Amino acid sequence: MNLSVPDELIARKMAKIADGVGLLRVEHIILGMGRHPIGFIRDGDEEEFIEKLYSDLKIVVDAFYPKIVYIRTLDAPTDEFRNMKGGEDEPYEHNPMLGWRGIRRGLDQPELLRAEFRTIKRLVEENYTNIGVMLPLVHHPDQISEAKAVATEVGLIPHKDIKFGIMVETPASAIIIEDMIKKGLDFISFGTNDLTQYTLALDRNNERVAKYFTEKHPAVLKLIKDVIVACNKHGVETSICGQAGSDPEVVKKLVGYGITSVSANPDAVLKVRETVARAEQQLILDAARRNK
Numbered sequence: 001m002n003l004s005v006p007d008e009l010i011a012r013k014m015a016k017i018a019d020g021v022g023l024l025r026v027e028h029i030i031l032g033m034g035r036h037p038i039g040f041i042r043d044g045d046e047e048e049f050i051e052k053l054y055s056d057l058k059i060v061v062d063a064f065y066p067k068i069v070y071i072r073t074l075d076a077p078t079d080e081f082r083n084m085k086g087g088e089d090e091p092y093e094h095n096p097m098l099g100w101r102g103i104r105r106g107l108d109q110p111e112l113l114r115a116e117f118r119t120i121k122r123l124v125e126e127n128y129t130n131i132g133v134m135l136p137l138v139h140h141p142d143q144i145s146e147a148k149a150v151a152t153e154v155g156l157i158p159h160k161d162i163k164f165g166i167m168v169e170t171p172a173s174a175i176i177i178e179d180m181i182k183k184g185l186d187f188i189s190f191g192t193n194d195l196t197q198y199t200l201a202l203d204r205n206n207e208r209v210a211k212y213f214t215e216k217h218p219a220v221l222k223l224i225k226d227v228i229v230a231c232n233k234h235g236v237e238t239s240i241c242g243q244a245g246s247d248p249e250v251v252k253k254l255v256g257y258g259i260t261s262v263s264a265n266p267d268a269v270l271k272v273r274e275t276v277a278r279a280e281q282q283l284i285l286d287a288a289r290r291n292k
């Protein structure tokens, strides 16, 4: 399931229902701190930032242990940061969705990425062996090497007890998925909200074009299918954490393409689990009939 609020009661309840967390958005925790993350670091309060992030992440990884939790590094567009204390210096961007967000920002401000990786390393060292770290909005294989270099610098990798992966949410990353895989990935997860936005050239925040927004567009589905096939060929796990993972119609197709897991919103978990089971039974039946 996708989990946005690190609330202990909710996390413990959901850990009984779901097989893991396919998306834990770090920005929800960071935006909730009420102070711009760069402000912490610039003012010499990096340890305070790490402590806050650590205690919230720990709630979820502990509640779900030993089930996997994919933690996604910071991905907040500049307009969301601007309203925070210390966010006055955020640049004004004409289209924040095409702007300074995701891993591109993380690599431009490695001090922040480093702090996030240090936090995750602390959890791994406490024997939380159920963590996957996931990079958002990757559009070039070099971004994976650069992020890995930062993770290596703080000692997060190589570590046998952590999985490393990327979100596939730009057409670029889908089209050259083989080159992405060559950089060393344990898993990928489809961010279909962004993948649809960028494939169809539709700003997901623009209500005028919202009627055209659909993950079921053949171009989006083709990218997804191609990526799953390539990942299966190379033993890379595939998942989805965009809204489409809560849509039974899409999920049925994904199972047919060979996706290895699906992450849904909390209120859709049971329905999606049922959809996956039914789609898998159908695949088994079809195969058995073919082999008769």
Ligand code: PEP
Binding pocket: 023, 025, 075, 169, 190, 191, 192, 193, 194, 195, 241, 242, 243
């Ligand atoms: C997505 O793009 O599908 C996704 C899960 O990331 P976000 O919605 O946070 O951009």
Ligand code: MG
Binding pocket: 136, 169, 191, 193, 194
């Ligand atoms: Mg996204």
